[in-house]
Structure formats: C-alpha cells, structure tokens
Amino acid sequence: MPSYQPPPLRIAIIGGGPGGLGSAIALSSLPNVVVTLYERAKELREIGAGIRVGFNGWKVLELLGADEDVRGHVESSVLHRNGLSGEIVKESPLSKYPIRYHPQRVRRTRLQSALISKVPEGVIKLNKKLVGLEDLSENGVKLTFEDGSEVIADLVVGGDGIRSVVRQHVFPEHTIQFTGTTIFRVLVPVSSVSNISDMMPSTQWWHGPTGHFYCSLVDDPAETDEKNQLFEIAARKLIDPSTDLTKKFSWGVPATNARVEGFFTDYDPRVLEALSVVPEGHWKEFSAFAGPRLEKLTAWNEKIVLIGDASHPLSGAFGSGATFAMEDGWILARAIEYSRGVGGNLSRALEVFDSIRSPYYARMYTHLDEQKQKVQNSKATNQGQSFELTLRTRIAAFGGEEKLSWIYGNDIGEVWSDFLRTSEKSDA
Template identity: 35%
Template sequence: MSPSPLRVAIVGSGIGGLTTAIALQQKGFQVDVYDQASELSEIGAAVSIGGNGMRVLDAIGIGQAIRDASSNLQRIEFHHWQTGEIFYEHPMGDWYDEHFGGPFLGIHRADFHRVLLEGYAGQPKLGRRAVAVNESPDGVEVEFADGSKVEADLLIGADGLRSAVRQHVTGPDEAVFSGMTCFRGVVPVDKVPGGDKFGLTFFLGPNRHLVCYPVRGGEGINFVAYVPDPDWTLESWSAKAEPAEAVAAFEGWTDTVTTMLGNVEETGRWALYDREPLRKWSTDRVTLLGDAAHPMLPHAGQGSNQALEDVGALATYLTADGLGVAEALQRYEQVRKARTRQIQLGSRGNATCFQLPDGPATEERNARLLSLPDNVAWIHGYDVFTAVQETL
C-alpha cells in the first residue's frame, strides 16, 4: 500500500501561497489554502516578475499564462525629476531574456491572481483568520478566529508582513516602519504623456521617486510614488487617497509625473514596513514563505520574486529522496536565508540612492548606473533549482 499523501495547510492566498499550492499539488500533496479575507477582491496595483521568478513559474507550467497576462518590459529608463530627461537607459526585452533566463514582466496583481486561481485545483477557504498554531511530533493544528480548526502534516505561513504563523515560529516581533509612504495606481496609457513608450521607468528626485511600467498589454501604466512621511503609518492594501494628494506631493516635477498622478481614477496609499531578518524560519512541522519570512521594502522589485524562489526551493526539498519533513524545512531555510537577508537589506539602501538631491552625490550615482546590469545579475540571473541541487 502506498503512503497517504502529505497533508499541507497554507495560510495566505496571495502570490506565494497559491504558487506553493500549485507546486505541491503537482507533486501529489493534499493542499488546502486558507485566508482571512471574506472575498477575493481586485487590488489596484501591479508587480514586476524577473527571470529568477519566471524560472519557477515556468517549472510549474503556468509561465506562458503569466506571459499572456503581462507586459514584457522592453527597456529600463531613469529620468530627471524636473526636466524629464533620460540620464540612463538600457535595453531589456530580448537582451534581458538572453542574459537572465527569462523575461522581465509587469503584471497587474488581479491578473496574476486569476492565473494562480485557475492553476490551483480547489478554492481558497475564506474568512479563516489564523489565531493559534498547535504543533506535535505527529502534525500541526491551526485554530481560526471563527472557532474552526484544521489538522495537517505541514503548515506553511504565507500570510504576509503581519503573519500569524510567524508568531508560532519566532515569537512576537515588531514591524519596522521605513518612514516612507507610497501612492499606487493604474492609469490608462492614453492619459500618460509618452506612456506608450514606457518600459521600466524611474523618475528620481530629492526626497521622492516614482517607478512606473505598463501592464495589461500596455493598456495601463502602473505607478508607485514614494514620499517620506513619518506620520502616515497605515499599512493597508485597502487604504485610499485623493489623487490631488499625490499631485501635491510631487509639485514642481515634470508634467509627465504630475499628469499621470492626476489622471488616476483611484489612488491607493500605504506605509512601507519590513522586519529585521529572521534567525529562524521553521520548526519541525511549520515554515514561513515570502513576506512572512522576509518582508522587504519594494526598492529592489524583488518581493514577489523572492517568494517564487522560496516556492521552488521548498517544493524541491519536500520531494527529495530521503528527507523527512523536518529536515526538508531546515534545508529550505538554510538555502534561502542568506540570499533573502542580503536583498532585504539592499532594498533599504536603494531608497536613499533613489532620492538624492541634485549635486555631486547624484552624479556619482548616475555614473554607477553604467554598471547596473552587472550589479543586479546576482539577483536576476539566480537559478533556485541549481542552488538546491547543489545541496542534495
């Protein structure tokens, strides 16, 4: 008689949680996904996926569906905040694919989520807010706020920055406020001056910066506009702001920026937090993934990509010959921890680099941009499957 499939409970139905569910279902695991949300609603924001993340999506068979729902970003450009002039650019598109083993895509979160839901054989169980985890040598039990409980052989916390599962693994800790807030939105491309020519586009200036790129086949331009604001501490996907607030925050900037900010129908706004790198991710039956394990500021564009790398590593170890669950989780943590720590801390430093005043420091930064492709190759060209195989 063959052994029963491993029962896996995943808390969190975001990019990391659902991708993990797909990967483990394909390997024969029994997987259930739980989320505290009462409904799966569209969030007006996008993410970028690089070659390192696409490698995992391709491996689980949904890479083409993601490509079809995305915009392939053909260039990277850095613009002066006031004049709008380009001071550095580099091709992406085919060049990026050839160098880093996959495309660089911009995709709306709602489109990404739709592809993942189609790939997951089941439906996330909603309205389940995890409040306690009880672990034994034989399994793990999750308690939810509605009084229900579920048992599993393995629990994966993919429940974000304020993870309830992390409390069980590491004990209480505090999120670190960056002192920065961001405005986010998607604007129709015909309402953005020059938007039809945008790739991955940066506008850098004193104490502020803005990143934008096309989504949905170029129909819309996704923007994230970062400003220091120590008083705005609300970290919420649903928080809103008036477009006029964003326009006022970028007064004096190039018309491209202010017109884009003023033409959005709905602006999201939230404070940016991360956490200090964790020393421990796992117990014998419980582990963390994505933002629950290594929440990072968005200034390296790697939050979703690092969650995808986590999926590739965890799924490979859990099906490796001769590894029990506890050892698989320890191997997973060991191969991921140093890399995600380095990217976490680097993301903090990038914010300062992007928000320099005009002058010598800006000139030095712009000169360093000439080496940008080489400087980011260790991130974008990384193959998580090779890294894991080297440890087996």
C-alpha cells in the same frame, strides 16, 4: 500483502498571495499529501497595480506551469530621469536574456489568475482568518480560525505576508516598523496619457529629492486591444521614519488626488499632467513596513515554515517579492520530495529548505545594509551638495540585472540541481 502506506502528509498553507498559490501548486503535485490553502478574504483579489516579472520570475513560473498565461509589457528600455527637470540621467541596458525571459510589467491580477488556474480544485478555502496556532508536539499543529473552526496539520506554511500571523505566533519577539516610504498606486487607461510627451513607451523613474514617480505600460498589445490597455503609475514619498513613529500599517487604502499631487508639485510638468488624469477615488495608498532578518525560516521542531514576506519582511526592496515567495514554495516541495527519497522525514525536508533559502535572504539583508551605509557616508562627506549630484550618486547605486544578477538572474531550478549535485558528492 500490500505494502504499508503511511498516512498522507497534511499541509496547511496560510495566505492566498503568489507565495501561497505557488506553494499550493508545487506541493499538490507530490504524492500522498493533502494540501489546503486558507485565505482570510472572502474572495481572492489582488491589491495593487502592476508587477515586474523578470528572468527569475519566468523561471519559477515555468516550473509551476503558469508562465504561458502571464503576459504584459516587455520592457524595451528603462529610463531614469531627474524628476524636476526631466533630464535623462541613465538608461538601463537591454536584458541579456533571451526574449522570452525579458522583464515584463504585467497586471498583478493576471499573475494571480494564472496561478489560481493551476491550483487543484477544492484546495483553496476562503473567509478563513487564522487567529491561533498550538504546537501539539508529535501530533502536529492545531490551527484555529476566527469562525471557530479548527484543523490539525503536520506542516503549516506561513505565506501570509509582511504582517504574518504565523510569524507572530512562532517568533513573537520579531517586530516590523515603518520604513519611511509611502507608495501611491493606480492604473489608468493608456489613452489618458498618450498625448503626454515622452511618457511612453519606456518604463520610467522620475526621481525627486524625497521620492520618485514611476510609470509603465502593463499590457501586451498582441493580447489587449488599444482601448483596454492600461498604464501604471506608482508614486513614492520618502521621509525619515524616525519623524513619524505613529504611522500605522495601511495597505491599499484610498487616497485623494490632492494628497498625492501635493508631494510632487516641484516635478516636471509632464509628471504633473500624468497625475492630473487620475480620476478621483482611484488612488490606493500603501505604507511600507519592514523588519530584521530571521536567522531561521522554520520553527516548532520543523512543523512551521515561513515563505515570502512572512519570512523576509523586506518591504519590496528588490521588486521581486512575488518571485521570491514562489521560489520558496517550489523549493519547499522539492525538499519534501527529496527527503522522502532518501528516507528522511519532515524535519529533514525543512532543514534542506532552510539551508538553501536562509543564506539567500541573509545575502539580501547584507546588501541592503551596505547600501544604507554608502548613502549615510555620502551624506556625511557631501553635505550641501546639489540635488543633481546627489541624484547621480543615488542612480549609480541603483540595482538592476547588471549589478544584482544573483537576484534577477536567479534560476531556481539550477539552484536545486546544484544542491543535488553537492549532496551526491557528500554521499559518495
């Protein structure tokens, strides 16, 4: 007689960002699973400009089989400048990793396209806005969409970002708040800024008293001809969030040139010139929101799991949000595979996932708390100090490969191998 084959594990992924797409790739490779990704938009399109892919990003993209299709500008040097005078305050050292793992600034659309190409046909369902979740106890979770359709899944993966509908349902007491940071982003032709002195080819941060101007190339010259190469600008304005309690979440909304340029009038003339080349109507504004850490990333008796910004609403604090989300998806797939191999169930798989990822995010929150305390202590003891001194103190604490190797040097494949070795020892 044929051996009994249990029914396939039904997995519903909510959200078509890097975390959702990475999860769809990793989970679809498992036997006896049915994976469906539900995205609220009518088409998959990336909102933003550029994205940093460093060692940790390349490692997870390799595991997902998508690394070869992601190419951009290799960061040969990173300069931190006094945004008012243009003085170079710090130059970050070159990456210590092999050249194939060096940080690159790439178009977000390229990362998205690379991931989409690896998702099996028929997995992605568009125009499916989640509006309700219901715990069916032993029968799974019922998902209700705005169009009135319903599906039942054994596992729901909440990869729907910082305003996660999934998180709102399972952790209704969790709230996010405006951080005080507003980011204005745009891509312009390289030719429009190539005549501005010292603006290229280094990736640069021009720091001001209440924000900064960031710029970088985003294309690989070997793959993109000169006339089609783009240049990224990300301009940040910071305020005390307690002074604007009415700020609403806005992501990718249009911003006028006058609005953006008005925050940088005291900056170096080269910054002002770069801002002036942006065509009217091209700026997009992003308000940064964040929330407290969750003690656990799973819910409803291990039938719900949160990944990416849905699980750790840090609002881009480390510039690796896409990588974190893809790491989550890959570890989730490994945890399910592992639990099946040792005779465990879905509950055991999510326990494994949570045991690996929750402490990692807890460490991030601890680091952010420590940095915030340092800034507050510095303000208290150095009131009235010059902007130049304040800037040097701020840049000295700036994170990077050399200071945050546990983030930017994270090898998620090795993390999983470490878990397996520890498990083998405990079973011995």
